Amino acid sequence: MSKSKESQLNPRTKHYEFLGPPGAFLISVGVPIGTYALYFGCSEHSGGCPPALVPDRIMLALSDPAWWKGLWDTQATLMYLAWYAFCLVAWAILPGDLVAGTTLRTGNKKLYKINALSTFLLAMGLTSGVIYRYGPQAFTFVHDRFVGFITASLIMAFVQASVCYASSFRSGALLALGGNSGNFIYDWFIGRELNPLSWGSFDAKTFNEIRPGLILWFLNDISMLCEQATRRGGLNQVTDSMWLVTLFQGLYVADCMWNEPGIFTQMDITTDGFGFMLAVGDLTWVPFAYCLQARYLVSNPVELGPIWSTVIVIFNFVGYYIFRVANLEKNDFRNGKNPKNLQFMTTESGSKLLTSGWWGRSRHPNYFGDLLMGLAWSLPTGFNTPITYFYIVYFAVLLIHRQRRDDAACAIKYGKDWKKYMQIVPYRIIPYVY
Structure with a gap:
């Protein structure tokens, strides 16, 4: 070369x-x-x-x-x-x-x-x-x-x-x-x-x-x-x-x-x-x-006992469900499959962006699932120390930073189409919150 x-x-x-x-x-x-x-x-x-x-x-x-x-x-x-x-x-x-x-x-x-x-x-x-x-x-x-x-x-x-x-x-x-x-x-x-x-x-x-x-x-x-x-x-x-x-x-x-x-x-x-x-x-x-x-x-x-154990299990599996289903939707779509007939928008470059399903609820719904699971991993330690909750705090900072990096890269890649997309999907990670 x-x-x-x-x-x-x-x-x-x-x-x-x-x-x-x-x-x-x-x-x-x-x-x-x-x-x-x-x-x-x-x-x-x-x-x-x-x-x-x-x-x-x-x-x-x-x-x-x-x-x-x-x-x-x-x-x-x-x-x-x-x-x-x-x-x-x-x-x-x-x-x-x-x-x-x-x-x-x-x-x-x-x-x-x-x-x-x-x-x-x-x-x-x-x-x-x-x-x-x-x-x-x-x-x-x-x-x-x-x-x-x-x-x-x-x-x-x-x-x-x-x-x-x-x-x-x-x-x-x-x-x-x-x-x-x-x-x-x-x-x-x-x-x-x-x-x-x-x-x-x-x-x-x-x-x-x-x-x-x-x-x-x-x-x-x-x-x-x-x-x-x-x-x-x-x-x-x-x-x-x-x-x-x-x-x-x-x-x-x-x-x-x-x-x-x-x-x-x-x-x-x-x-x-x-x-x-x-x-x-x-x-x-x-x-x-x-x-x-x-x-x-x-x-x-x-x-924990059966009641608290059940609550924590629900937290974890709700998070896991969101994390896994969102990732499956994305991977299927990127591989040319759309079994759920999800809606999408086509950019001027020819790329397609999902605008329904979990990816219509936020731009990074898999991160939301990750955060719920992280909370479920910390709750079994009780509340005697904040240190065992470091993971959820650290991961929130990490995922927000990663989301901002990804959004900045997409803004450069898709230009004005990215602004249209953000109007359709305004929430970044947590639907109706952030």
Whole structure:
């Protein structure tokens, strides 16, 4: 490819996200700190959820070399690497269909091998076998070495982001439109290349999006459940709140595995490059922050009873229904199907935008379902601490930011047609509210 053609295909990024390089730097530092803070800020080992915030105590810990050494756990690191290798081997040897992604700027479509569900089921089968054979105490090692696993995942995310950034400078690389600013910190964070470390049907970005971190999230929940079972005298003594959190989040993960092809139309895959932002989100933040409710319930067991359990189950499944049906409507429509005869408008560019069904109620109804499920995952922890509700607050901020990014991109793409569309579908996420 000639340099002139390559520069046309990969134009320089002129618009920054996340407040540009300063924001990218702060998030790159803040996510690791935040992940550790969620552990130390809600842990029986540090004195509660939250512990007494004594500045002198915090400074004493941070100034102690032993505290910093405690973040590293060689055995946890080896276990984490073995888990990542398991996911790679499972992708390679388990059968799976080839599915085409969206059309790239080159005019081509990348083929992806999909077998995440098989990987998930294999991991669940092996885990269940270990617990059945040796008892729940055999699967408490994630709980016991939690900090070491966080550190291992952070190192993996940093290494992958750095390798992907370095490899993006090879000739012929297709860059992300938002990751070619020329600023090292920003491009390393946001992701310079659209599909780095991609060979044949393997793609590092889609692999990390749905496999090692997402499945590990559920395995972490199971480890917390096993820890509670070990402390209370068996699986039959596990609280209803722990079962609900584990089953809700397990259903969510299983749903993602089942609907793996749906990720190929998401902004993370179609638009963003693969840098530290996605790497640390996929490998660290998702598995080690999202299991906070289960981790809290280990040392703070809550018995809900049948009435509250029923209310929370309804919350979760209403959210799941909205999330799943909305996504099915969108995926069917994008694949040329319209089984519900949903109404739509056609833009001047020829694109079609849904204006009925769930997508007529708001522009991002799947986000509304996500938020309802997030609330249902937090409610089983009770109301003794606000920390276990961090997920719903964080996710609301994340989804609103993502919605605004998406709306801005659509305004550029569709022009005046987008204004017409917003008049037809005025609500952004929550129908009749926002």
